[in-house]
Amino acid sequence: MKSHTEYLTIHHPERFGIVHLTPRIDEIVRKSGIQEGILLVNAMHITASVFINDDESGLHEDYRDWLEALAPFDASPQRYRHNRTGEDNADAHMKRQIMGREVVVAVTRGKLDFGPWERIFYGEFDGRRPKRVLVKIIGE
Amino acid sequence: MKSHTEYLTIHHPERFGIVHLTPRIDEIVRKSGIQEGILLVNAMHITASVFINDDESGLHEDYRDWLEALAPFDASPQRYRHNRTGEDNADAHMKRQIMGREVVVAVTRGKLDFGPWERIFYGEFDGRRPKRVLVKIIGE
């Protein structure tokens, strides 16, 4: 069994953002030399997500509005107890649960085994500082 | 390390549906000959899910109503920007995020290592055309 581990750093300048990761992950799969295996990509921070969906900017704006309706930003200590600790990002901990922490993807014949529209994204819900994404592949 | 990869095609005749996959996955695990490992099952389309829950038809109807309340179907271009591209399925991209893209399951002594009520389902949120599900097992 072989394994290959890399870390990406994302520094998104705004609180909310969706960043396309597929080209970087493709390159890591190629470098790993693994032909058959499993790829894990996860946010290493708990107010961010890694997810697979469509590379369409209108949809990404729809996600922003939809997540804001389901878990509104509110820095005040009234709505979220977490924001009584001096934090203002309780909403981001909820948004991340809806969008998920990680994706697990098959690697087949040396490539991401994707359907026609599958692309990997980093979802940032409390940005303006550097955060890391872990990429690990195991296989042969 | 051994690996085994298969693709299932699901053609659900309606927009929404929940399809039981466990018997097909059990058979793939058996065919693989893998005794100890990890199984990945994922939707290869971004308006569908693979998830684990109860094989109970009332619950499946509850999911339909609950998801519809959280992310209503609306083909008009007003609610969802994604539907300004000619698509009508923005809601399905949201429903899929709640239900998830994939499941990862332990294979132990040659079988799915499941609790008493765990069953694998395909969740379709924009059907009426064939879509694929990937099944990959790695292990020994």
Added chain:
Amino acid sequence: MKSHTEYLTIHHPERFGIVHLTPRIDEIVRKSGIQEGILLVNAMHITASVFINDDESGLHEDYRDWLEALAPFDASPQRYRHNRTGEDNADAHMKRQIMGREVVVAVTRGKLDFGPWERIFYGEFDGRRPKRVLVKIIGE
């Protein structure tokens, strides 16, 4: 390839609860002797979750209230068809979908490869009876 499988039993005395699992998982990783691989931790019951987020009690109470708003407990047969079967826990099947069934974590140099605040939790949405959590590591 090596594999290591264990089962934890959680008996939470109330319907809702969040239980910190990281120390137990750290110990299982150590016992496995696996240096490079992938760890799976999943609820074996379909009204519970395993997820990764912050070890902060205010946030855990926020999750309770937020999930209750998105999928309210209602034992009556009116709101949820599932509760016409004699069950009262349809809401727990929904809460579990938002929080997720499982986490997949990288094991690097013999340890959980975590960001600074990542911790593993069991989320119980229909407790007051023993339930199991599966832990499986594959690697070398």
